[in-house]
Amino acid sequence: MSKRPAGLSKHATTRRAFMIGGTTATISIALPPLAQAQSTTIVSTIFGGPFEAAYRKHVVEPFQKKNNAEVILKYGTSSEWVANSLLNRGNPEIDVMFLAYPDSIRAVNEELGLVLTPQDVPNVVNLHSVWHESYKKQAVGLDYASWGITYRTDSGVPAPTSWLDLFKPEYAGKVIVPNLTSSGGFQTLVMMAKLHGGSEDNIEPGFEAMKRLKPNIRKFYLSNPEAGQLIERGDAIIGAMYDNATWFLTDGGKPIQWIIPKEGALVGMVSLHIAPNTKHLDLCKKFVDFAISKEANEGFCNQVMAGPTNKLATLTEPAISRVPKLESIIFPDWYKIVKNAPRWIERWNREITG
Amino acid sequence: MDSGDRISRSARLALLAPAVLVIAFCLGGPLALLLSYSFAPGGSTRADFSDGLTLENYVGVLGDTFYLGIIFKTLWLSVLVTLAAILVGWPLAYFLWKMPPRFKTLCTLGIVAPLLISIPVRNYGWMLILGDTGLINKALLALGLIARPLRMMFTDLAVVIGLTHVLMPFVVLSVLASLERIPGDLAEAACSLGANRLTAIRLIVIPLSMPGLLAGATLVFCVASSSYVTPALMGPSGAKYSAVLIYQQFVSVFDWPRGAAVAVVLLVITAFALILVLGSADRRYRHLLRSH
Numbered sequence: 085m086s087k088r089p090a091g092l093s094k095h096a097t098t099r100r101a102f103m104i105g106g107t108t109a110t111i112s113i114a115l116p117p118l119a120q121a122q123s124t125t126i127v128s129t130i131f132g133g134p135f136e137a138a139y140r141k142h143v144v145e146p147f148q149k150k151n152n153a154e155v156i157l158k159y160g161t162s163s164e165w166v167a168n169s170l171l172n173r174g175n176p177e178i179d180v181m182f183l184a185y186p187d188s189i190r191a192v193n194e195e196l197g198l199v200l201t202p203q204d205v206p207n208v209v210n211l212h213s214v215w216h217e218s219y220k221k222q223a224v225g226l227d228y229a230s231w232g233i234t235y236r237t238d239s240g241v242p243a244p245t246s247w248l249d250l251f252k253p254e255y256a257g258k259v260i261v262p263n264l265t266s267s268g269g270f271q272t273l274v275m276m277a278k279l280h281g282g283s284e285d286n287i288e289p290g291f292e293a294m295k296r297l298k299p300n301i302r303k304f305y306l307s308n309p310e311a312g313q314l315i316e317r318g319d320a321i322i323g324a325m326y327d328n329a330t331w332f333l334t335d336g337g338k339p340i341q342w343i344i345p346k347e348g349a350l351v352g353m354v355s356l357h358i359a360p361n362t363k364h365l366d367l368c369k370k371f372v373d374f375a376i377s378k379e380a381n382e383g384f385c386n387q388v389m390a391g392p393t394n395k396l397a398t399l400t401e402p403a404i405s406r407v408p409k410l411e412s413i414i415f416p417d418w419y420k421i422v423k424n425a426p427r428w429i430e431r432w433n434r435e436i437t438g
Numbered sequence: 439m440d441s442g443d444r445i446s447r448s449a450r451l452a453l454l455a456p457a458v459l460v461i462a463f464c465l466g467g468p469l470a471l472l473l474s475y476s477f478a479p480g481g482s483t484r485a486d487f488s489d490g491l492t493l494e495n496y497v498g499v500l501g502d503t504f505y506l507g508i509i510f511k512t513l514w515l516s517v518l519v520t521l522a523a524i525l526v527g528w529p530l531a532y533f534l535w536k537m538p539p540r541f542k543t544l545c546t547l548g549i550v551a552p553l554l555i556s557i558p559v560r561n562y563g564w565m566l567i568l569g570d571t572g573l574i575n576k577a578l579l580a581l582g583l584i585a586r587p588l589r590m591m592f593t594d595l596a597v598v599i600g601l602t603h604v605l606m607p608f609v610v611l612s613v614l615a616s617l618e619r620i621p622g623d624l625a626e627a628a629c630s631l632g633a634n635r636l637t638a639i640r641l642i643v644i645p646l647s648m649p650g651l652l653a654g655a656t657l658v659f660c661v662a663s664s665s666y667v668t669p670a671l672m673g674p675s676g677a678k679y680s681a682v683l684i685y686q687q688f689v690s691v692f693d694w695p696r697g698a699a700v701a702v703v704l705l706v707i708t709a710f711a712l713i714l715v716l717g718s719a720d721r722r723y724r725h726l727l728r729s730h
Contacts, residue, residue: 161689167692304676306670432676433504433683433686437674437677438504438676
């Protein structure tokens, strides 16, 4: 070892050691961008979990192989992706947005998605028209999920049959519903309103019902995975949740089931929106077209237990007996919900979670 | 401690310049933008100044006991977290200081370990301990000390525990740095003059560790008051803490001017509180702070 300069303490770095270390660090940080393949890349978004696994397997990977392109999936929440797209409208960071209610409607209101015609996306003609029309043609629906009741079968309480069962005193402190700003929040509030004589225009009964439900609530959860965790661990024994999130737990061997309450289940939908200013417009159109094609839709929906949007797609067991028929699901008026959302959120913060 | 090198004033400024430029550009710029948003009419994601500047957002925030309540509750909780971090962190730093060098590095690494794990993973770990079916409740139920599980998760207590757990290493490292600068025989000299061990600690070690303690406490307070993930994951439902409220305004309500106003108010109040505390500490411990 070369002679250390005199006067330097035992632990101080010599200039030589610093140069070597610094150069190594710089190279290792700079290397990954150099090593990336030079294929075309589009950026899309996804929720994590079993949803993601199915999406990659049936949509992303086949598409990547067929088109020799790369699809990068960002994580996060729908609202964050909409906020991102609003900020980067001219130079979008996300080429194909994958959004859930109510953010998909916000995106439509802000015209963040390209209007999609059958020339752009041929498979549009094979969709149930509602999944194109309801977005004012600026997006296409990918799959629908149903908002109902999830419960533990080992709780000792008889299985629920109605939304009003959530109010039962036997469930005191063991009920979970989403926070208003989380996935499923607006569905819950609107459902409560409708059950008590209200609607999207008259939300008062909904708030009254939520106030009565409050003592039963363990937590207003922030995300579907969190809800799954709470029920799985037994912190909660019943809650308002999506069907596909629940089936994943059931198939994992947990004593958890999902039912459509007798008053009906509400719809949840994820949709694909193309950013108009994306640099890879043709590739994005191909991607969306593939995602809603019969083969991709079938494969994906069968794996996650969701309802397909393509008329030609058919489900097989076990999905076919679990997924409610499209005609039986309740469609709230999302445009009214989004318009009222800020006021409702203010009120919710003060009266329900305050 | 070699202050023999007299660095000229211009050289000092030159050394500071890169850091100041980065902070001015990366922090100051966005903050200025945020400030401008807070004076725009609320209700949208655009800052529309066609009707001039407006104070409506500030009136809305400062005139509303609900919003003020959230801000002050966040600050109060941050004070609790800071005190807890000091209570746990200072003794830890003292023991580390007294430890033989062989074990010191390993133990320091162990204390800093929580920072190496991502926040959500840490929080879910706490759920395994504090949850209704978690370790503590299972133990207490098995021992027959309680009849029903204690509600510890999704409370303010859980937030304080979670934040203290992750921020306490800052206090430990900061205090340790200060303690390392104390000449090793100072405490022994005090003992030879008649002080017992505790008096030596009280009169010699604690005052000399103050600079490190204040630095660590400042860091803990600032991070705690602006913390989002831990309060969101471990705390009570809804927008109960400032960062959660601000996030909600930007990402769920899409009222960016209102969110900006809440952010600015939080920033000003926190800065004010810090200036008060550090200012008075500076006066008390001026002679110690200067010598470093």
